[in-house]
Amino acid sequence: MPTIRRLPEALVNRIAAGEVVERPSAALKELVENAVDAGATRIAVHLIDGGLTRIEVTDDGCGMDPAAMELALERHATSKLPDDLIGEAQAIERVATLGFRGEALPSIGSVSRFALESRPHGSEQGWRRVVDHGTLVEEGPAALPPGTRARIEQVFAKVPARRKFLRTPRSEYGACLDVIRRLAMARPDIGFTLDHGERRVFALQPGEELPDRVAQIVAPELKDNAVLLDMQRDTMTLTGIAGLPTYNRGVADHQYLFVNGRPVKDRLLVGAVRGAYSDMLARDRHAVLALFLDLPSEDVDVNVHPAKTEVRFRDAQAVRGFIVSGLRQALSTGDRRSAQGPDRTAMKRWQQEPVREEPSPALRSIFEGRGWSKPGTGVREPSHEWHSHEGEVIASPQGRAVEAEDIAADAKQHFPLGVARGQVANTYIVAEAADGLVLVDQHAAHERLVLERLKAAGAGEAVSRSQALLMPEVVELDEPSCDRLESAAEKLDAMGLSIERFGPGAMLVRSLPHALAGSNPGKLLQDIADDLAKHGDALWLEEKLDLVLGTMACHGSVRAGRTLRVDEMNALLREMERTPRSGQCNHGRPTWVKLSMEDVEKLFGRH
Known part of the structure; x- marks a missing residue:
């Protein structure tokens, strides 16, 4: 019978370090989190070779006395659990600090040369302890300002099996940079500086918004x-x-x-x-x-x-x-805005109004015959009757210039997307606003308007409506996939996919969403099961149904190359100002861009 023995403490720490300190960025994360928990207002990080050669973290937190430093380097010793619940099972549930397990520092010390220096506020001098791969090699007084300084060197130098799996200095630096970015983002009240070698990467001041x-x-x-x-x-x-x-x-x-x-x-x-x-x-x-x-x-x-x-x-x-x-x-x-740099002052004039249930009269010619406009009485017209201001249209091979002599003097001031002046290549609407020129992709813009109107008319429910199969189909999957599908069955049923468990490794499909009636049930369920495993939710089916709606909207929108009347162009602009998410089409591309008047003047040397 083999003998069961307790592992040496140094070996236990080294094994545990494999989970806590898998690479330099993990060690850096633990040190910075300790500095945050110590109440630091400024944290300085210095890296050499992406942390492979050295990691140094200095803070102005509360600091530690020699006795606390000795305990901090022991496994499962922490100051971060509530004092009234030490020993109670619910203590971890009330943790409000970033760290609490008491594993980080001993794990770091077991796989590197780790120097810890600290001085409490009000103390005349600091203390220093140096641990080299689990062995205490140095201890004594240290000169430093109040706070703590931790230095890691020779990571995995005595663990070659782990050292060879580390990546290049550039890759390790990228991981360390990501760690500092996330922690600095979480605490804008703390100042952070990061130096890599001789280069200052960034310096963030405390107290920022x-x-x-x-x-x-x-x-x-x-x-x-x-x-x-x-x-x-x-x-x-x-x-x-x-x-x-x-x-x-x-x-x-x-x-x-x-x-x-x-x-x-x-x-x-x-x-x-x-x-x-x-x-x-x-x-x-x-x-x-x-x-x-x-x-x-x-x-x-x-x-x-x-x-x-x-x-x-x-x-x-x-x-x-x-x-x-x-x-x-x-x-x-x-998101009526576009990410192409619109003027922010103009955006303040955008009215947060609900989508109208029926297109304005000028847009009826665009929506006409589609059957997707939900009947209703809540029609609200633009504050100016654009069709009464239509002027003479002069066509040219490059585009169309429009004169609208009767447009009200304050119209450009009132509307963020301005007044339509013409079309370029029968694809882009050119509008003049009070502070610049606006270019609108008529197909992309109308595609978004149609999609929002489809949703308002209940087309989403129609797309996901259940269609029963003539013969229910049995789909064989592995047991974990079946478990995930069974747990999500209620939500899938709401989207038109009716399934039930049919033994340990099979699911019975009784109906499919109407829009996906021709899909392969086996492939559909496998994709959904994979999505559940990756994201914990059936996002794939939702996206598939959204894609159907998006396709309907795309095919039902005005095409590039179609000539629009002036009142149609202006009505499209007004509809965009009222519609949520009109700043981008269904594929995330911008529907409009703006060139400020100042930029126009610069083109001609006027500014």
Whole structure:
């Protein structure tokens, strides 16, 4: 019988370090989180070779005395659990700090040469302890200002099996930079500086406003191409900044998500963001945003993984619904803008009005014969009767110039998208606003208007209406996939897909959404099961149905190359001013751009 023995403490720490300190950026994250928890107002980070050679973090926090430093380097010793609940099972549920497990510092010390120096406020001198791969090699007084300085060198030098899996200095630096960006974004009240070698990467001052801090870290233009969020539902609050759909990226690495101030990479939150932007972005484009979700600590479990980047919610569906509705509400009030740099003063005049139930008379010729306009009596006309101001139209091979001599003098002042002056290539509407020229892609703009009208008319419900199969079909899948599908059966049924369990490894499909009646049930269920495994929700089916609506809207919109009358052009502009999400088409491209009058004057040397 083999003998069971206790592992040596140094080996235990080294094994645990494999989860906590998988690469330099993970060690950096733990040190900066400790500085934040210590009440620091300024944190300085210095990297050499992307953290492979050295990581140094200096803060002006509360500091530690020698006894506390000795305990801090022992496993599962922490100062961050509530004093009245030490020893109680519910202590972790009330944790309000970033760290709490007491594993980081001993794990770092077991796989590197780790020097820890600290001086409490009010103390005459500091103290220094140096641990080399689990062994204390130096201890004594140290000269430093109040606060703490931690230095990591020779990462995995004595663990060659781990060292060879580290990436290049450039890759490791990229991971470290991402860590600092996320933590700096979460705490705009703290000043952060980052140096890489001899180069100062950034210096963020304490006390900044959240939008300013996020824009500095992500991109300066984000602030002018985003909407702010500040919403509350029951005990949950959602704040942050969300980029317009037209301001997007090809990868999802500019989505910063936080739960109770903690940076996380949670598939539920990622799925909620994707769902909120589903009918405003192409499938291969991703939103740019920073979202901060706050909820009671007992409603979220942060003790899922030693790295603390994963969380679990007590009511996951409520959280997802709150984020989706919050994002959509914010975008519906601000996304009439385009990400092509419109003048912000003009945007202040946009009226937040609901979508009208019926097109204006001038637009009836565009919608005519489609059968998608919901009958109603709530028709509101533009404040000026554009069809009464139509002037002479002069055609040319390059475009159409329009004279509208009777247009009211204050019309350009009243409307953000201005007054239509003509068409270029029978594709782009040229409008004159009080402060510049506006170019509108007539097909992209009308495509968005048609989609919003389809939704208002209930076309979404028609697309997802259930169509029963003549013979229910059995689809064989692996058991975990069947479990995921069974748990989502109620939601899928609301979208027209009726399924039920048919043994351990099979699902019975009784009906399909009307718009997907010709789909292969087996392929459909497999794709949905994969989506559930990746995002925790059936986003794929929602996107598929949105795609059907988008296709209908695209084919039902005015085409590029169609000649529009002046009253039709002006009515299209007025409809855009009233319609949510009119700043981008269904694929996330801008529907209009603006050239300020100052820029026009510069072209001719007048400014």
